[in-house]
Amino acid sequence: MQDTWLQDTQLGKKPREGFSSSVGVIAATLGSAVGLGNIWKFPYVTGQNGGAAFILIYLIAALLISAPIMLSELMIGRKTHANAVGAFKTLAKHEPWFLVGVSGVISSFLIMAFYSCVAGWVFSYVFKAVAGTIESTSPQQTFAVFQTLVNGVGEPLFWQLFVLAFTGTIIMAGVSKGIERVTKALMPILFVLLLIVDIRSLTLPGASQGLKFLFQPDFSKISISVILAALGLAFFKLSVGMGTMTTYGSYMGENENLPKTVLTVMLSDTLVSIMAGIAIFPAVYAFGFKPDAGPSLLFITIPTVFSSMPFGRFFMILFFILVAVAATGAILSLLEVPVAYIVEEYKISRRMATLGTIMAIALVGSTATLSTTLLSQMHIFGKNFFDLYDFVTSNILLPLGGIFFAIFVGWRWGFEDMFEVFSNHGRLKNEGLARIYFILVKFFAPVAIALVLLTGLGFIQF
Ligand code: PHE
Numbered sequence: 001m002q003d004t005w006l007q008d009t010q011l012g013k014k015p016r017e018g019f020s021s022s023v024g025v026i027a028a029t030l031g032s033a034v035g036l037g038n039i040w041k042f043p044y045v046t047g048q049n050g051g052a053a054f055i056l057i058y059l060i061a062a063l064l065i066s067a068p069i070m071l072s073e074l075m076i077g078r079k080t081h082a083n084a085v086g087a088f089k090t091l092a093k094h095e096p097w098f099l100v101g102v103s104g105v106i107s108s109f110l111i112m113a114f115y116s117c118v119a120g121w122v123f124s125y126v127f128k129a130v131a132g133t134i135e136s137t138s139p140q141q142t143f144a145v146f147q148t149l150v151n152g153v154g155e156p157l158f159w160q161l162f163v164l165a166f167t168g169t170i171i172m173a174g175v176s177k178g179i180e181r182v183t184k185a186l187m188p189i190l191f192v193l194l195l196i197v198d199i200r201s202l203t204l205p206g207a208s209q210g211l212k213f214l215f216q217p218d219f220s221k222i223s224i225s226v227i228l229a230a231l232g233l234a235f236f237k238l239s240v241g242m243g244t245m246t247t248y249g250s251y252m253g254e255n256e257n258l259p260k261t262v263l264t265v266m267l268s269d270t271l272v273s274i275m276a277g278i279a280i281f282p283a284v285y286a287f288g289f290k291p292d293a294g295p296s297l298l299f300i301t302i303p304t305v306f307s308s309m310p311f312g313r314f315f316m317i318l319f320f321i322l323v324a325v326a327a328t329g330a331i332l333s334l335l336e337v338p339v340a341y342i343v344e345e346y347k348i349s350r351r352m353a354t355l356g357t358i359m360a361i362a363l364v365g366s367t368a369t370l371s372t373t374l375l376s377q378m379h380i381f382g383k384n385f386f387d388l389y390d391f392v393t394s395n396i397l398l399p400l401g402g403i404f405f406a407i408f409v410g411w412r413w414g415f416e417d418m419f420e421v422f423s424n425h426g427r428l429k430n431e432g433l434a435r436i437y438f439i440l441v442k443f444f445a446p447v448a449i450a451l452v453l454l455t456g457l458g459f460i461q462f
Contacts, residue, residue, distance in 0.1 A: 016081055017175040018251040024180035025252055026264055031183035031329025032239045032248065033269040034190065036118060039323050040298045043277030045233060047213045047291055050221030055274070057227055062234040062266050065448050068440045069240045069402045071262045072409045075421040077249025078258065083340035084243030087250065092412060100404045101341070104243025107397040108337035110389045111242070113365040115334065117386065119327040120159030120369070121149060121299060123166075126320045134303040135313055139289075142303045146295070156369045161362055167331045168358040171339055172351050175251050179332050186325045193322040194272065197279040200315050207282030213291060214277045224462040231452050236394055237273070238266060241402035244333045247340050254424060259433060272326075279319070283309065298323070335361075399453040403446045410442030 019025045046054045080087040085101035092098075128134045134145050149155055170178045201207060235241060252258070280302070284291050287308040289301050306316035335357060342353035367375060371384035380388050409418055415438055420426075422434045454460045 018081075018253060019180050019248075020176045021180075022256060024176065024184055025248075025256055025261060026268075027183040027187045028179050028251075028329075028333070029245070029248055029261060029265045030187055030268050031179075032244055032333030033237060033265055033330075034187075034272050034326050035239075035330030036115070036122075036323070036327055037233070037237050037330075038269065038273040039276045039280075039326060040294055041233065042237065042273035043214065043280055044291060044293050044297060045229060046273075046277060047281065049226045049229065050218040051213070052215045052217035053219045053222055054226065054230060055215075055270075056217075057222060058230040058234055059270065061227070061231040062238065062270065064440060065231060065402075065445045066234040066238040066240055067262050067266050068437055068445055069235075069405050070238050070245050070266070071258060071422075071437065072405045072441055073240060073243070073245035074249035074252065074258050074262065075409070075418065076405070077246040078252045078254075078256070079421045081250045083250065083344045084246045084337055085341050086344050087246050088408075092408075097404075097408060097412070100401060100408070101243055101246070103397055103401050103404075104241075104246070105338050105341050107242035107393050107401065108244065108334045109361065109364065110397070111393050112331070112334050112361045114368040114386050114389045115327070115331060116160050116163050116361060116365050117156065117369040118295075119163045119324070119331060120156055120161075121295075122320060122323045122327055123163055124149060124155070124159045125299065125303075126317065126324055129303075129313065129317045129320050132313060135307045135316070137304060137307045139300060139304050142300045142307075143296075145303075146299045149299075150295075151373055153370065153373060157366055160365055160369050163327075163331065164358040164362055164365075167328060167335055168354050170328075170332060171335050172354045174350065175336075179336065183329050183332065186329060190272070190322055190325045193318050193325070194275045194279060197315055197319055197322070198275055200309070200311075201279050201281075201283040201286075204283060204286040204309060206286040210281030210283065210285035211278070213285065214274075214281050225455070228452050228455050228462075231448065232394070232399075232456065235398060235402060235449075235452075237269060239330070239333060241398035241400070241405065242393075243337050243401070246405075247337050248333060250340070257424070257428060259422065259430060259437070395456040396453070399449050399456070403449050403453070406441040406445040406449070410438065410446070 019028060076087050076091065080090040082090055084104040085098050088097040088101050125134060128145070134142055136142055170182050172178065239245060281291060283305045284301060287305050289305060291297065292301050302319065303316060306312040306319065309315065335354070338357045339350065339353045342348050342357065343350050368386040368389055371386040375385060378385065383391060418438065419431070419434050422437070423430055451460065455462065
């Protein structure tokens with residue numbers, strides 16, 4: 001960052017803000033990757049799809065496809081020090097590439113619409129855990145509490161607004177004073193909380209069955225569709241395909257080793273996912289419950305399980321705080337994409353841009369939150385609003401974005417220009433790695449992602 005600040009100052013421009021340290025870079029980027037996906041999606045999908053065998057496939061998919069796309073985004077961002085749209089406008093003037101950035105802004109908006117709804121439920125559960133209202137060993141009871149929440153109108157809307165106001169305040173504080181400072185404090189807390197809950201879960205009698213569910217490798221479960229599921233998950237998990245990483249890359253300094261950052265983030269994110277599985281499944285099995293998917297695991301089974309164990313309320317509070325922490329880092333990165341875009345392309349103050357963004361998200365997000373109640377009659381393509389936003393982003397916009405990021409680097413940018421950024425102007429001696437990366441983004445990733453895209457849309461069937 002230093003060099004750019006210097007340049008900007010010499011040109012008489014106001015210096016652009018950025019991350020102030022390598023630790024901050026890792027914290028913010030990892031904060032974006034770690035999210036609700038680690039806690040309910042990854043562990044469950046792993047357990048259902050062959051345990052350790054699936055983790056292996058996931059790692060390969062993350063390493064060969066998601067990580068290269070993430071690196072492409074970071075490089076495009078750092079090269080231009082501009083938002084997702086501005087970055088393409090700088091690198092490919094008068095060409096339609098900026099539309100990739102526009103698609104990113106739209107994606108982040110739509111993901112926020114449903115993500116802030118679920119994050120709202122999580123935040124409300126922190127308070128419910130403290131108050132003791134979700135403390136019950138009867139699944140019927142915890143089910144009833146969850147139903148009352150999601151079938152309400154005022155309560156879920158209030159919590160969604162709460163999340164937006166909370167994260168919006170952090171965004172307003174700025175890139176290094178807001179995002180970097182908060183994620184730097186939150187990431188270690190998340191890790192310690194996970195460790196505590198892991199130890200509690202592992203020391204319960206009968207925990208080993210849950211470990212078996214999570215880890216026992218079963219290669220017979222691996223099929224084409226499981227491989228595609230791993231690929232899709234690796235994509236969403238690392239927040240790629242929608243300009244988040246372009247935006248964060250634009251705040252990184254010239255001395256950050258970007259390939260190393262990507263590897264560190266990817267491996268740490270996978271570790272968090274595995275640790276989340278260890279927190280959940282041994283406990284679930286120890287009390288004779290069956291693992292379930294999505295909302296019912298997190299909001300119905302988990303409270304019941306924790307209520308059944310000694311010091312359950314304490315661990316339940318810790319658990320929901322850690323989920324809220326995970327969601328916060330992801331939301332910050334989602335918000336930053338439109339905010340950076342508005343600030344830079346329309347020269348609007350950060351404060352106003354953030355305010356406008358969260359108000360607009362509150363409006364669109366309320367249609368997701370009310371999609372099972374007031375708006376339950378409204379369906380588009382046979383889906384309610386919540387599912388529609390999820391489907392359009394995860395199954396269409398993110399993979400499409402990913403393909404274009406890869407194609408841009410592989411076919412439009414070219415090796416020489418790319419390598420300048422990859423190697424920090426030749427200071428890092430990593431040409432071998434750069435060649436492997438280049439082949440991956442030029443040929444392998446676009447084809448593999450296209451397969452996932454077409455399968456997800458039902459054009460190809462296995
Ligand atoms: N990676 C986040 C998660 O696992 C989700 C996310 C996707 C965040 C895209 C930002 C951008 O929950």
